[in-house]
Amino acid sequence: MKRTFLMTALLLVLAASAQAQTVWHDPMQEPECVLNGRGWNQETGNSNYCRLPDRLEQTVPPAVWRLSRHTPGVSLRFQTNARRLWVRYLTYFPGKSLPNVVSLCHSGIDLYATDVNGHTSWVPNMMRYDMSVNKSDTVQFYFDTHELPDFRGQGITYELYLPTYNGVKWLAVGTDATASFRFVEGSRERPIVVYGTSIAHGASASRPGLIWSTRLKRRYECPVVNLGFSGNGRMEHALFDALAEIDARAYLIDCVPNSAELSAREYEERLRYGIARLRSASQAPIVLAEGQFIDHPSALVHSAAYHQQMQKDTIQRRVVDELKGQGVKGLYYVTRADLGFTADDFIEGVHLDDVGMMKYEHAYARVLDQALVGPDTMRHYTPCTQRRDGYDWMGRHNSIIRRNHGAAPEVLMIGNSITHYWGGEPAGTVVNGGKTWDRLFKGHRVTNMGMGWDRVENTFWRLAHGELEGCSPRDICLMIGTNNGEPAPQVVSGILDIAALIRRHQPQARLHIIGILPKGGQEEAVRRLNALLAQSVVQDGMTFYHDFSSALTLPDGSGRLDPSCFLPDRLHPNERGYGRLAKHFRRILFR
Structure with missing residues (x-):
């Protein structure tokens, strides 16, 4: 008896000790809002987790306002080297499931992990969650992450998706007391905006990360704002007015199922208003989808609803074709045939299971690949993010986007750490040639x-994700490739893919492709790569190739680098080296 009592006491002490050693991190205590997936993030800030700002309560239908408390597609990003994670939160509404929405999707969360090389994977919770801690509205999830790769102790970047059919009043992420932790922002490029019904809202995926809009977010690695309102995607004017406030990369309108009971005249009027309102505010692509009924005789079991949707599909297609004929640009269409649903894609004939959600993603992706991506692809690399050098890569990406939108730059200097550590704005934590930069670009x-640490696939990713928008520079310098170790033809193809991307987005700019600078012990390999690059660049009066290697090599003609121009790593120039490079840049940019 005494032994049992002692063991019980010991276990209680250990449990209390573990709880005491857990540090809880509240995103709402951050100085800047770190939520992703909301269209009014700056306006709403840290006041709540909801999808619509408070001022819209007076203009949108009451049911839409209530559903805007739900958080489908809303996420948090954080970086930590913790090997265990806890997430606690208080739900907005007491219910944790619906007859056709399981609790994990309704009120649960979902976690994804991205390593320093930009590779993302799902983090399973292995059923270690409690949807009602002590029979309350508090939910707790536990994730064991000790097997995830940790590069140089920099940890992992996580993205936490919030509940789909519930909201959050407060939330905290728990880590061991010794772990590093910080909330980080996602890409602040323009988002894809989804407006629709319960299908867009998330019914009936098995978990938040599998709703089709979130699948699109991971597919394109760009922000997605989910404005699906279950049973209430009826295209009221107030909703299109709200959508028009968002500077979107594309608008996806998926409202046919909830508009079936509208009269033909009312539906057409709302549709025409919505398209006109969005087009008056933006030239972003507008993608409209037909209803998701099974295109099969089995659908006639509910023929009334089927024919109501077919009527609205017919009106929608006629209006889109008519507007295209009138010269309205950027209208795209997803048909029922594009969706290709079968009975296996539904849970009860109305809402989609995970397979149906995947088909939805693929159908929209086929259109968005045409509307957004086009030829902006790489032949031999997969564009991705990275975080190998310890600084806030995504934060710097967002700083570049903000600067290019606000500073009207004349010159863009694109590259890896050799450019990053030179100087200028956005300021870096390491500056090796600041005086030279200031002299070269004074008055410009x-x-x-x-x-730092960028490879061609990382540079391509960020240029395709907003860094070339909002500005019209006169000159662009591209100096990239030194961190890629693949065969020279593959690296050259990557550089040319970036050049083609720049040309398509900034056709007015002179593009200067700079050969890779010499590296200690690799001078001959760099020389051969540059020779191939020089042969491959088509110089047409707007695109130029330059080799500045002679500025940093010995004058004896050996091609070996001049150590007086480099830091001890024999890769990064020092102030003297940047001074020599500046003479060449001044010649091509300002003379």
Whole structure:
């Protein structure tokens, strides 16, 4: 008996000790809002987790306002080297499930992990969650992350998706007391905006990360704002007015199922208003989808609803074709055939299971690949983010976006750490040639778009994700490739893919492709790569190739680097080296 009592006491002490050693991190205590997936993030800030700002309560239907308390697609990003994670939160509404929405999707959370090389994977919770801690509205999830790769102790970047059919009043992430932790922002490029019904809202995926809009977010690695309102995607004017406030990359309108009971005249009027309102505010692509009924005789079991949707599909297609004929640009269409649903894609004939959600994602992706991506692809690399150098890569990416939108730069300097550590704005934590930069660019507006440890696939990603928008520079310098170790033809193809991306987005700018600078012990390999690059660049009066290697090599003609121009790593120039490079940049940019 005494032994049992002692063991019980010991276990209680250990449990209390473990709880005491857990540090809880509240995102709402951050100085800047770190939520993702909301269209009015700056306005709402840290006041709540909801999808619509408070001022819209007076203009949108009451049911829409109530559903805007739900958080489908809303997420948090954080970086930590913790090997165990806890998430606690208080739900907005007491119910934790619906007859057709399981609790994990309704009120649960979902976690994804991205390593320093930009590779993302799902983090399973292995059923270690409690949807009602002590029979309350508090929910707790536990994630064991000790097997995830940790590069140089920099930890992992996580994205936590919030409940789909519930909201959050407060939330905290728990880590061991010794772990590093910080909330980080996602990409602040323009979002894809989804407006629709319960299908867009998330019914009936098995978990938050599998609703089709969130699948699109991971597919394109760009922000997605989910404005699906279950049973209430009826295209009221107030909703299109709200959508028009968002500077979107694309608008996806998926409201046919909830509009079935509208009269033909009322539906057409709302549709025409919505398209006109969005087009008056933005030239972003507008994608409209037909209803998701099974295109099969089995659908006639509910023929009335089927024919109501078919009527609205017919009106929608006629209006879109008519507007295209009148010269309205950027209208796209997803048909029922594109969706290709079968009975296996539904849970009860109305809402989609995970397979149906995947088909929805694929159908929209086929259109968005045409509307947004086009030829902006790489032949031999997969564009991705990275975080190998310890600084806030995504934060710098967002700083570049903000600067290019606000500073009207004349020159963009794109590259890796050799550009990053030179100087200028956005300022880096390491500056090896600041005086030289200041002299070279005095009186000129220049954005330093260098990123330490960038490879060609990382530079392509960020240029395709907003860094080339909002500005019209006169000159763009591209110096990238030194961190890629693949065969020279593959690296050259990556550089040319970036050049083509720049040309498509900034056709008015002179593009200067700079050969890779010499590296200690690799001078001959760099020389051969540059020779291939020089042969491959088509110089057409707007695109130029330059080799500045001679500025940093010995004058004896050996091609070996001049150690007086480099830091001890024999890769990064020092102030003297940057001074020599500046003479060449001044010649091509300002003479």
